[in-house]
């Protein structure tokens with residue numbers, strides 16, 4: 001049995017002879033295992049800063065120059081934040097384990113804030129440079145919605 005990510009799909013391989021109940025149980029086990037592996041493979045702050053620089057070069061002509069980029073664990077209602085005066089960007093640890101394009105979107109969002117404060121038309125025009133903006137926003141909205149469901153990931157099972 002194995003599980004892996006293919007783009008933003010998750011593929012779980014299990015033997016065909018399993019019953020539906022067994023199948024369900026094993027899919028849950030494999031998904032947990034995969035998530036545990038991924039959470040160990042988190043980008044370090046230095047890698048995060050490198051990535052932000054690369055995204056800035058690629059989508060904003062290198063104009064956004066963050067002085068620091070780091071993970072924070074005290075940010076539960078926002079995915080990212082920045083202090084333009086200091087050039088610092090902070091990402092919520094809740095993004096860890098989400099698809100790369102989602103993390104990249106939040107980085108691009110905060111990079112764009114170093115250039116344009118607020119969420120006016122100029123800001124969103126700038127973000128259009130990142131091709132997966134709409135998709136990433138949809139993903140994050142889905143996570144928020146799932147958290148609100150009675151049996152969503154935010155709910156306790158017991």
Ligand SMILES: [Zn+2]
Pocket residue numbers: 109113118119
């Ligand atoms: Zn914003």
